[in-house]
Amino acid sequence: MSRIRPTLLATLVISLALTGCGTQVRNPVTGQLQRTVMDEKQEVATGSKNHQEILKEYGQYPDAKLQAYVNEVGQKLAKQSHRAELTWHFTVLDSPVINAFALPGGYVYITRGLMAYLDSEADLAGVLGHEIGHVTARHGAQQATQQQTASIGVLAASVLGAVLEAKGVSGAGRMASDVSQSVASGLIASHSREHETEADRLGAEYLARSRYNPANMVDVIQVLKNQESHAADQARAQGRQASGGNDWLATHPSNDKRLQDIREVAARYPGPDQGRYADDGRQRYLAAIQDMAFGDSPEQGLVRGAHFLHPGLGIALTAPPGWRIQNGADTLTVATADGNAALVMKLAPASAGRDHARIIQQALQPTAGRTQPSQLNGLNATRFMGQRRNSQGQVQEVQATVVDGPKGQVYLLVPMARNAQAYSVNGQALAAAEGSFRPLGPADQALAKPWVVVKDTFPKTGWSGLVARSALAGSGSPAEPALRLLNGYYGGGEPQVGASVKNVVAKP
Numbered sequence: 001m002s003r004i005r006p007t008l009l010a011t012l013v014i015s016l017a018l019t020g021c022g023t024q025v026r027n028p029v030t031g032q033l034q035r036t037v038m039d040e041k042q043e044v045a046t047g048s049k050n051h052q053e054i055l056k057e058y059g060q061y062p063d064a065k066l067q068a069y070v071n072e073v074g075q076k077l078a079k080q081s082h083r084a085e086l087t088w089h090f091t092v093l094d095s096p097v098i099n100a101f102a103l104p105g106g107y108v109y110i111t112r113g114l115m116a117y118l119d120s121e122a123d124l125a126g127v128l129g130h131e132i133g134h135v136t137a138r139h140g141a142q143q144a145t146q147q148q149t150a151s152i153g154v155l156a157a158s159v160l161g162a163v164l165e166a167k168g169v170s171g172a173g174r175m176a177s178d179v180s181q182s183v184a185s186g187l188i189a190s191h192s193r194e195h196e197t198e199a200d201r202l203g204a205e206y207l208a209r210s211r212y213n214p215a216n217m218v219d220v221i222q223v224l225k226n227q228e229s230h231a232a233d234q235a236r237a238q239g240r241q242a243s244g245g246n247d248w249l250a251t252h253p254s255n256d257k258r259l260q261d262i263r264e265v266a267a268r269y270p271g272p273d274q275g276r277y278a279d280d281g282r283q284r285y286l287a288a289i290q291d292m293a294f295g296d297s298p299e300q301g302l303v304r305g306a307h308f309l310h311p312g313l314g315i316a317l318t319a320p321p322g323w324r325i326q327n328g329a330d331t332l333t334v335a336t337a338d339g340n341a342a343l344v345m346k347l348a349p350a351s352a353g354r355d356h357a358r359i360i361q362q363a364l365q366p367t368a369g370r371t372q373p374s375q376l377n378g379l380n381a382t383r384f385m386g387q388r389r390n391s392q393g394q395v396q397e398v399q400a401t402v403v404d405g406p407k408g409q410v411y412l413l414v415p416m417a418r419n420a421q422a423y424s425v426n427g428q429a430l431a432a433a434e435g436s437f438r439p440l441g442p443a444d445q446a447l448a449k450p451w452v453v454v455k456d457t458f459p460k461t462g463w464s465g466l467v468a469r470s471a472l473a474g475s476g477s478p479a480e481p482a483l484r485l486l487n488g489y490y491g492g493g494e495p496q497v498g499a500s501v502k503n504v505v506a507k508p
Contacts, residue, residue: 028082029137029202040105043138044086047105051089054109059094061112061293067092069288073121074108074128080209081202082136090128096295098227102131104138116294116453116502117223119488121281122216126203129210130220133202139195197261204265213277215266219488221258226490230481238324238337286455286500294451294504301327302448305475308332309440309448314406316444317345318436320429334433341417341426343433348402348410356382356402356410363412364388364398377438380404406439413437449506453486456503458495471506 024033025040061067074090086106093099096113103109108131110124118124200221204214296302301310306319308327319325319334326333335342352359357371360382369386381403388398401413415430417423423430440448451471459465463480472479484490487501495501 025138027138029133029198042104044105047089047103047107050103051091051107054093054103054107055091058111059299061092061094063092063292066288066292070110070115070124070128073125074132077125077129077132077206077210078106080206081132086135088132094293094297096297096300098224100127100131102134104135106135108132108135112292112294114223115289115292117227117486117488118285119219119282120216121285121288122207122212123219123223123280124285125207125210125212126216126220129203129206130199130217132206133199134195136202137195137198139199197258200258200262201265204262204269208269208277211278213266213280214269216280217262218259218266221262223488225256225259226485226488230485230490233481234477238322283500286502289453289502290455291452291507294453296327298448298450301332302450303327304447305477307444307447308334309444311440311445311448313409314440315409315411316436316438316440317433320432323429323433336426336429339418340422341415341430343430344414344416345437346412346414348412352410354404354410359402359410359412360384360400364400364414366398367395369398374401376401376403376435379406379437379439401434403437411437449508451504452507454503454505456501458497458499458501460497462494466501466503469503469505471504 023039026033070092071090075088078084078086078088083106088106088108090108090110092115093109093111095111097111098114098117100108100110100114108128110127110131114127115124118127200217203220204217207214207216298311301308301313303309303325306321306323306325308317308319308325310316317332317334322337324335324337326335330347332345333342334345346363348359349362352362360366360371364384364386366384366386366388369384372383374381374383381401384398384400384402386398387395390396399415403411403413405411413434415423415434417426417430438444456466456469461468463483466483467473467479470479470483472482475482481490483503486504487495489495
């Protein structure tokens, strides 16, 4: 949960307000003429303008050597692409989300979150080659053209659906604007699946041209498949239904189908025994990501088991047993496994200053109620109980607490439930979650050390030995499945003893 940042969608709406009947351009990949509302000059301008917004929204990962390494691999592939003449830009974003995407005009992004799960330079090349394929085949321009009669919100999502979907909190913390974006993303998903398949094929082609084995595209899709399986297993373990919603993976074709398709594509190329391909660059890759941040960053807030810790803001909060913590850009949601109840924490509107009554009025717009001065772990607070009208005009009971946090920030804590019964069942846990809001103490600070990816060796004691020296052992979730996922063994098996593997440790 970082400080509130400008909304990316608003900028995209302005920059993508395309009009007119379009013009004819030749697709660099197929050679066919296509009507478009975005010629190459407009593609480059759109990418350039929104590149700055991407950096503001997500941040560039602050490691010059890693950025240079990814750029080197990307430029190598781009030179072998159908649009080598473009000025290409490759950026690692400071986000734990598993994601990669491209803007029109040659702007390609990969998150450190995805990089942690890749296993070699050839895998990295597979991801970048896929995204280069989106640009060379002009998929962004094609979607903009297809959506020119739709609303501007849908048009914006068509170009950056993946990144918008990766923004964060769903469920209780989702705002009304996010709902409209989700609807738009659903439309985009139905139009973009053939584009994803084409980008996979182009990625394999660019790998082969750059002397990487096209079979590494299979590894990339397997990483996504493993993430999908892990998420489903976690959901079952927590007694909730696996998400089939509007996340990044949901905008792509079935990963089973992608695996089948890309295996068929890779099989058309000569095998590695014919000497066409260089090594997969695994050791170079492991050296490049050594000490790369893993998971949440202190600037965004850290989730450590049941605890949310934000060193930058100086606050901490603890979730009730079995509840989940979802950390978004400006909202923290602590929710039951079934999503029937949640405590939502937000930064108070800056326009309201530090006036608690004004904050309550602006944030909740109550029709009636009363306030009571209070204290919350030594912090000045105001509790509110009252009513408000929802968007259908119905009267709702509402409660909230406004708290003066450390470092001049003011927070709004709002308990929510699906219905009165859910509130009754979870009332004590909601009160406990709210009551845990506190200034960051010494014990919290000890937990709030950032995690990094390191190169390790697989021990004779197997996965249990690797777990014993991993920070994931104290994460509150089973560490062995997480380490298997990190190293590409989620479906079973293990490396040879002494083989290089990835581990996660707390930064000293």
